[in-house]
Amino acid sequence: xxxxxxxxxxxxxxxxxxxxxxxxxxxxxxxxxxxxxxxxxxxxxxxxxxxxxxxxxxxxxxxxxxxxxxxxxxxxxxxxxxxxxxxxxxxxxxxxxxxxxxxxxxxxxxxxxxxxxxxxxxxxxxxxxxxxxxxxxxxxxxxxxxxxxxxxxxxxxxxxxxxxxxxxxxxxxxxxxxxxxxxxxxxxxxxxxxxxxxxxxxxxxxxxxxxxxxxxxxxxxxxxxxxxxxxxxxxxxxxxxxxxxxx
Numbered sequence: 001x002x003x004x005x006x007x008x009x010x011x012x013x014x015x016x017x018x019x020x021x022x023x024x025x026x027x028x029x030x031x032x033x034x035x036x037x038x039x040x041x042x043x044x045x046x047x048x049x050x051x052x053x054x055x056x057x058x059x060x061x062x063x064x065x066x067x068x069x070x071x072x073x074x075x076x077x078x079x080x081x082x083x084x085x086x087x088x089x090x091x092x093x094x095x096x097x098x099x100x101x102x103x104x105x106x107x108x109x110x111x112x113x114x115x116x117x118x119x120x121x122x123x124x125x126x127x128x129x130x131x132x133x134x135x136x137x138x139x140x141x142x143x144x145x146x147x148x149x150x151x152x153x154x155x156x157x158x159x160x161x162x163x164x165x166x167x168x169x170x171x172x173x174x175x176x177x178x179x180x181x182x183x184x185x186x187x188x189x190x191x192x193x194x195x196x197x198x199x200x201x202x203x204x205x206x207x208x209x210x211x212x213x214x215x216x217x218x219x220x221x222x223x224x225x226x227x228x229x230x231x232x233x234x235x236x237x238x239x240x241x242x243x244x245x246x247x
Contacts, residue, residue, distance in 0.1 A: 002062045002072070008214055008233070009180060009243065010073040010106055016060055016093055017078040017085055018046050019053040023110050026137030026163060029188050032077045053084050060096055069102040071246070081111040087118055098127050104246050108133040108160050110141075112148035119152050126154040131178075131244070133158035138165045150175045156244045162214060163189070167196045173207040177244050183217030185228040191219035197235055213240040 002014045018036060022028070032051070039047040046056050063072060074080055080093065097105050105127075109115050112134045119126055126132060132154040136142030142161070149157050156177050161168070163184030173179070181200055183192035197213065204211040216231035233239055 002066070005073065005076065007073060007076070008241075009212060011071040012073070013076040014059070014063060014072045014074050014105075015046070015056070015077045016089075017053065017055050017075060017080065017082070019049060019051045019077070020079050020082060021053070024135075024137065024141035025165060026110065026135055026141070029163075029184060029186050029190075031186065034186070036077060053078065053082055055085060055089055057089070057092070060092055063096055063100045063103055066100075067102065069104070069246075072103055072105045074105050074107045079109050079111055080107055081109045081114040081118065083111065083114060090118060091124075094124070094127065094130075097130060101127075101129050104129050104131065106131045106133065106158075108135060108158075110135045110145070112145035116148045116151050126152060128155050128247075130154065131156035131158055133160055133178075135159075136161045136168065136171075137163055139168050142168060143171065146172065146176065155247075158244075161200060163217065164192045164196055164200075165190055167193075167199060169199075171200065171203055173203060173209045176207075176209050178210045178212065178242075179204050180212045180214050182214035183219060183231075185215065185217040187218075189218030189225075191223065191225075192217060193223075194221050194235075201236070201240075210242040210244060211240050212242055 002012050005013045036047050036051040040050040134145035134149045136159050158178035160180045162182035181197055184190050201211050213235040215233050219225055220231040
């Protein structure tokens with residue numbers, strides 16, 4: 001189903017699959033897992049299996065019903081490039097995307113190698129209305145995903161550096177258009193330090209990537225734990241809401 005969302009950098013979510021499995025430290029306190037269990041308890045359609053991967057072909061046509069140009073985050077409750085999602089189903093997802101050029105689709109994955117494999121075939125080019133992104137939570141797991149992403153021809157490539165778990169050091173942003181940075185939220189959130197964020201912002205400015213600061217999360221800039229809403233989105237004295245142009 002498609003739903004409006006509180007995610008600051010998109011408008012609607014579209015989940016043709018739900019559920020996932022953990023692959024790296026960024027998955028440890030997965031918000032989607034917690035939400036899926038809650039939705040299962042409420043009897044919500046598509047969550048009968050809780051957070052076990054479920055492929056939902058009945059949801060494929062939903063963007064076709066919406067004429068108003070919309071920014072969709074694809075699979076906020078899953079990972080479109082999960083190993084157990086057949087390429088044939090992905091073909092159906094991208095067929096819908098191509099048939100709805102009025103919309104923009106943001107696709108974020110932690111499985112960058114599989115995403116690259118999918119698009120390595122000539123007949124599977126990235127539609128112009130797709131933004132491709134990878135999660136970058138630390139050096140070990142996150143940085144290699146950037147190299148995989150860079151190998152894919154896409155109009156917009158982006159990074160979601162959330163939850164930022166450590167200083168990720170020098171980052172090669174060649175071919176990367178947009179960088180989202182944020183801290184972890186939830187009762188078990190791990191803290192994010194201001195100097196880690198500042199280092200990324202400066203590299204974005206130097207290398208020409210657009211910087212977007214999403215949130216502090218469960219820990220404030222002062223290193224104190226408090227509710228996410230109380231920590232806000234201000235970094236270095238302002239709100240950073242830059243995004244690539246939609247065409």
